[in-house]
Amino acid sequence: MRRFVVGRTKSLVNRYQRSRVLSSTPLLLDSPSSMAAPPSSSHPSPPVTLETINPKVLKCEYxxxxxxxxxxxxxxxxxxxxxxxxxxxxILYCNIGNPQSLCQQPITFFREVLALCDHPAILDRSETQGLFSADAIERAWQILDQIPGRATGAYSHSQGIKGLRDTIAAGIEARDDFPADPNDIFLTDGASPAVHMMMQLLIRSEQDGILCPIPQYPLYSASIALHGGTLVPYYLDEATGWGLEISELKEQLEAAKSKGITVRALVVINPGNPTGQVLSEDNQREIVEFCKKEGLVLLADEVYQENVYVPDKKFHSFKKISRSMGYGGDDISLVSFQSVSKGYYGECGKRGGYMEVTGFSADIREQIYKVASVNLCSNISGQILASLVMNPPKVGDESYESYAAEKDGILxxxxxxxxxxxxxxxxxxxxxxxxxxxxxxxxxxxxxxxxxxxxxxxxxxxxxxxxxxxxxxxxxxxxxxxxxxxxxxxxxxxxxxxxxxxxxxxxxxxxxxxxxxxxxxxxxx
Amino acid sequence: MRRFVVGRTKSLVNRYQRSRVLSSTPLLLDSPSSMAAPPSSSHPSPPVTLETINPKVLKCEYxxxxxxxxxxxxxxxxxxxxxxxxxxxxILYCNIGNPQSLCQQPITFFREVLALCDHPAILDRSETQGLFSADAIERAWQILDQIPGRATGAYSHSQGIKGLRDTIAAGIEARDDFPADPNDIFLTDGASPAVHMMMQLLIRSEQDGILCPIPQYPLYSASIALHGGTLVPYYLDEATGWGLEISELKEQLEAAKSKGITVRALVVINPGNPTGQVLSEDNQREIVEFCKKEGLVLLADEVYQENVYVPDKKFHSFKKISRSMGYGGDDISLVSFQSVSKGYYGECGKRGGYMEVTGFSADIREQIYKVASVNLCSNISGQILASLVMNPPKVGDESYESYAAEKDGILxxxxxxxxxxxxxxxxxxxxxxxxxxxxxxxxxxxxxxxxxxxxxxxxxxxxxxxxxxxxxxxxxxxxxxxxxxxxxxxxxxxxxxxxxxxxxxxxxxxxxxxxxxxxxxxxxx
Structure with missing residues (x-):
């Protein structure tokens, strides 16, 4: 018999339940929010205690x-x-995928372009030619020309700078051999805020469930807890190299339904975190079919798409798989998450990333845009970097050889x-x-x-x-x-x-x- | 009689109520989440519709x-x-405080330091001396030395790089003449995520209220809606230059209490957005007293602290005011929000900012840290810039004169x-x-x-x-x-x-x- 066990969960849930009990009993009267402390009271209870904060925050762990x-x-x-x-x-920090904290060097071309976009005043100076590669200078000009007023210090469109989204869409097309629409791209400060945005959209109450792999990357459990939903676990099979079995998905979906949970989405992490498995195409097709049949949004965490180490496996995006099955945007709701923090670039500190959102109606897209707009936009350096990782130097560019050597060396x-x-x-x-x-x-x-x-x-x-x-x-x-x-x-x-x-x-x-x-x-x- | 009126609210609330009605009636059966669509169905209902998304998202507007x-x-x-x-x-975009989109030029020194931190490989090169000011080079070295492994591409501590927080705390001390603790600083991707973080912590249900000025910056109404709380309005008095009257705060607090609302915090925007008023010290003292007496968290939006245009008014932080009244961290829970997007720098696209969190117990601070850690960290360029705006060039530095000319010119x-x-x-x-x-x-x-x-x-x-x-x-x-x-x-x-x-x-x-x-x-x- 399998059960979802997460360390410290029990004690947290106990505290959570305690706080819930407290907040529905007269003990709440101790809270100064509902009791005007007399001005003479020198030590009133503090306005915020573990008993009076949002219990979802208490429940969340990372x-x-x-x-x-x-x-x-x-x-x-x-x-x-x-x-x-x-x-x-x-101390050797092997707890987190943070390559540059362990001395991985950044890709030179990417950093050249970022520096030039940060300080465009030097682009015209002769000394710059000696310090920066010619294609980095050219790329910086191209990017600046895509930014209204060349203003890298301005808020952009809330989905990100249009020209950069064009570049990213072209990169996705080149990767998948299927069309990508720049209007489907939402640039974000890393993948985490994108995941939060989708959880916020989908979760109405704890009756809404999200199917997540176990083991999972704890961003998912944390985000579901913060948004008050229910994590519906499906277990990867360690015996078959952390295989993802459709029978297990079905079983867990049915079990959740029988408890009154409305399952809204399936999270798949490919390549897997923490498990490292790379899904086969056949398996991906089954997953797409399952989501389509069950009316689930497929949340595809594809941030490790560049990180495949075995010759017999290859990364395929879920969008490519579903399009190759003949399913278009009307057939399946799919969100693909990508990040500049992983891959061979490992630019965690830049907080860049995007989600490609397909198969949602215009009015839902408008809601996603609205939520993005409340935070105005993601950081422009991260946006630029996201465009660079999806469109790195090509054969023939001045930087190509050194870029390829850096990339291959790391991978x-x-x-x-x-x-x-x-x-x-x-x-x-x-x-x-x-x-x-x-x-x-x-x-x-x-x-x-x-x-x-x-x-x-x-x-x-x-x-x-x-x-x-x-x-x-x-x-x-x-x-x-x-x-x-x-x-x-x-x-x-x-x-x-x-x-x-x-x-x-x-x-x-x-x-x-x-x-x-x-x-x-x-x-x- | 005053009433809170927000455009489009009515129609949205209608849609919201409609969606709530729908989700508690058998019509929900139309949703494929609770209905396995037969494989033959070529056009099942989409998994996500306006009727099935989180109604808080629907309610939010910006x-x-x-x-x-x-x-x-x-x-x-x-x-x-x-x-x-x-x-x-x-088109002249006068809708948003986005200075560089309207051709305001960035502060040269800040951009020099950012570029050098993005591409530290050039710091040792002779051409760099000709392109960058000596103090920008020196500052870049100082900052890099504060970053473990000089890795500007690594995730940092979830509150931000410690050395940068030291610099910011020193800047706050210089501004206020009262101590500031780097451990109270949380660096964030602009002020908006910081505001969301506090709303997430404070709001448990729609029975929790946040006192907000009317007119207000709609980040507050949007964030309160997304987190499912209640905005408790207090009206600024247009007749007295958008004055903030304590009697109005009291009246609205009592009215909210009588409706069963637990008011948790007071938002004050100073200098005001959209109203532009700068609060007097006396008024600020009354506000501090009010929060202390009523057990409210004071959420002080101080992102316009550099933007004061009249000789008879001066910005004072609420922390300075409360400390000068003799109130320490045990007496008042106070969060001050700051951003690199405003001031004379106007670096909106960099998404940098911080909140200074004082007067919360260690266990609550731990919860805030945990929520910050779920997003790992804010972007490092934004962190660096936040340290720069709180510690700009000083008299005697090579860049000082040009820096001061740029700053004074803009202001x-x-x-x-x-x-x-x-x-x-x-x-x-x-x-x-x-x-x-x-x-x-x-x-x-x-x-x-x-x-x-x-x-x-x-x-x-x-x-x-x-x-x-x-x-x-x-x-x-x-x-x-x-x-x-x-x-x-x-x-x-x-x-x-x-x-x-x-x-x-x-x-x-x-x-x-x-x-x-x-x-x-x-x-x-």
Whole structure:
């Protein structure tokens, strides 16, 4: 029997229920919002307490920046203040897909264009020719010409600058071989706000459900919680390389319906996060058919579209798949999320991305536009970068060779690192780890000894969190416990990025092996 | 008798109510979410319709990018495709505080630093010395040294880069002469996401109310609608230069309480948007006292803090005022919003800003941090820019003189433009216009002839929207009808920015006068 288990959920839900109970009892009278404190009262209750905030906020959690990261930051401060205070020299943040924090260098061409667009006054100067490549200068001019008044400091259209959307649509067409419409593109500050926007549109109450993979990227559980909906889990099958089975989708959909939940959308993350699987075309076609048949919006998280590491798998967008099945915009409602934070570029700090929204009526599109307009527009540098990643230098451009070398260097190194770490995990006693076919993570399963589980429970900690804390304290390596992503009850995992630089991998593997052996020895049954 | 009237609200609320009725009746069975469409059905109902989206989205509206802007964009396309098709050469967007869209130039020093941080590879190159000022190069190095690994492409701490928060806190201290803590700063993609974050925290249901000025900046009404709360209006007094009276706050608070509303926070916009008033210190002290006494969070929109145009008024932050009254963090919960989009810099497209959050307990701060962490971080260029506007060049720095000249040029020109436009409006028949003491807008009142009101009603349009549409069609000038901001029932206004460049003002004034005279002649009673 499978059950959705997320660490700390129970305690949070308890607090949540407590807060709900409080807010419907006379105890609420303690809240100063409904009680005018006398002016003489020197210490009235504060206007905002855990009991009086929005319970949806309380319920939301986000593991990849959770407790373990706070602990890691504390250890880092201790190391800085007192070198040698821990058995490691540095904290290795393998908790989050943040490549440049682990020394991945940005793509030079992209940064040249961004710098020139930030300070166009130098475009005409002779020194600029010596500092920047000719095609970066040309591209900057092209982009500036697409911006009304060349004003990179002005709010743009709320969907993003039209010329940049044209470029992105052309990039999608080149990728998919099917038409893309710039009016379907909404540029956003990374993929996260785009996901929130769709959840906000779809979720009316906790009777509305969103089908999400388990394990999932916790943005989805967090966003559904914040918007007051219900996460309807479907389990990926670890035994078949985290396969996505339609029978499981059907079963969970029916189970949700029987509980009175209206399921509105299906989230698919491809390549998978945290699982790293790349879906086959056949599987994608089944998924499209399922959404069409069941009247579900397909929310396709395709932010790792450039991150595929195995020769027998290839990324196909869900739009391409559905169009190749003969389904047009009238047949299926589909949102594809893309981000500048992932791929080979890894420009997380730029907060750029877009969603391509197809298969919605004009009046719904107007509502999405309205919500986008309340935040005016996404940041222009992120918009420019999104256009660059969808239209990088081409053969013959001055920057092409250096660009291609940078890109291939990063992607082939990521593939090597994924393989090395996967093999290392599989060599650990009681650990099994699927291949990272794509994305930026491995999600090994640890078969923990019963004594370790008991030791964890004695400290009121999920066993995988217990393991991750011990790992951090012993090695400085930060991984995220599987309970933050959801996992089959009684199984334990952690997510580890493949992002540390290659020259650091041997030391990481060795620290990991030593730690794991010591841990298993300590808790061996 | 005053009443809160917002244009189009009625029709939207009608649609909203219709959708609520629908969603609680058997008609919902038409929705495919609860009905598995047979595979043979070639045209099943779409998964998302106006009847099945989140009614809060439907209810939300945002006037500054509303219908009139869509119309203006259409006219602009027509002008481009067919020059001479309208009685004007260009559209003048006076609907939104977007200075660089109207040719305001960015501050050179800020853009130099941003460009260097975007492409640090050039910092060491000799050509760079010729292209960039020495202090911009030095500042870029300082900023890079504050970023772990100098990685401007990495996600930062979810509150923003610590070193930049240190700089901002120091800037606040220099401004206020009271301590500021970098741990109280949350860097955000402009002020709008910060406002949403606080609304999300505070609003549990429509029984939670937020006191907002009328007229207000429609971000507040939009955000409250999206989060499902109730806007509790308090009316600024046009007769006393849009004065904020405590008696009015009290009256509206009591009225809300008597309807079962728990009022959680008071929004104050200072300098005012759309009204342009700058609050006096005495008035601010009364407001602080009121919030303290009533247990309200004070949400202080201080994004126009640099935009004060009259010698007898000065901006004081609410934090400074409350600290000077002897109130510390334990006494009052206060959030101050700041943005890089306004001031003399007007860097709207960069989406930078921060909120300074004081007077909340550690566990509430943890919740705010958690919500911030779900979006990972705000964009790094915006973060850098927020640190720059709070710590611009100082006397003695190489850039100081040119920086000061740019800044003073913009601010003194804005003051002149405000005065010229204010006088022009006051010369129009039946128009009265308060002084823009600060911010970027004038909010003239138009006393419309009865025949114009009837003509508007005949086309199902609010009279001020009717006027604004006529103005746009005749002159290409885009203003926002007062009904988008809220106004006393039976009064009509529009908001017009003071942002067109000085050399354009005479032509604008002349077009405005001609149009207005024609309009009044046409509809004179």
């Amino acid at each position: 593991a990849v920046r959770g407790v373990i990261v706070t602990l890691a930051e504390r250890l880092q401060h201790e190391l800085q203040a007192n070198p040698g205070s821990h058995p490691f020299d540095e 082939s190194s990521l593939a090597k690192r994924a393989k090395t770490l996967e093999e290392a995990f599989n060599h650990l006693e009681g650990v099994t780890c699927n291949k990272a076919e794509g994305a930026m993570y491995l999600f090994p399963r640890i078969h923990l000894p019963q004594k370790a589980i008991e030791a964890a429970e004695a400290t009121n900690t999920a066993p995988d969190a217990f393991y991750a804390h011990r790992l951090l304290h012993a090695t400085g390596i930060v991984v995220v416990p599987g309970s933050g992503f959801g996992q089959v009850l009684g199984t334990w995992h952690f997510r580890c990025t493949i992002l540390p630089q290659e020259d650091k991998i041997p030391a990481i593997v060795s620290r990991l092996m030593d730690f794991h052996k010591g841990f298993m020895d300590e808790f061996r049954d | 006037a500054v990018r509303g219908v009139i802007v869509t119309l203006a964009e259409r006219l602009q396309h027509e002008l481009q495709a067919n020059p001479g098709s309208h009685p004007f050469d260009e 003194s020109s804005l003051a002149k433009r405000a005065k010229t436009l204010e006088e022009a409006f006051n010369h129009l028949e039946g128009v009265t216009c308060n002084k823009a003491e600060g911010a970027m807008y004038l909010f003239p009142r138009i006393h419309l002839p009865q025949k114009a009101i009837e003509a508007a009603e005949a086309t199902n349009t609010a009279p001020d929207a009717f006027y604004a549409h006529r103005l746009l069609h005749a002159t290409g000038i885009v203003v926002v009808p007062g009904s988008g901001f809220g106004q006393v029932l039976g009064t009509w206004h529009f908001r017009c920015t003071i942002l067109p460049q000085e050399d354009k003002i005479p032509a604008i004034v002349s077009r405005l006068m001609d149009f207005h005279k024609g309009f009044m002649d046409e509809f004179r009673d």
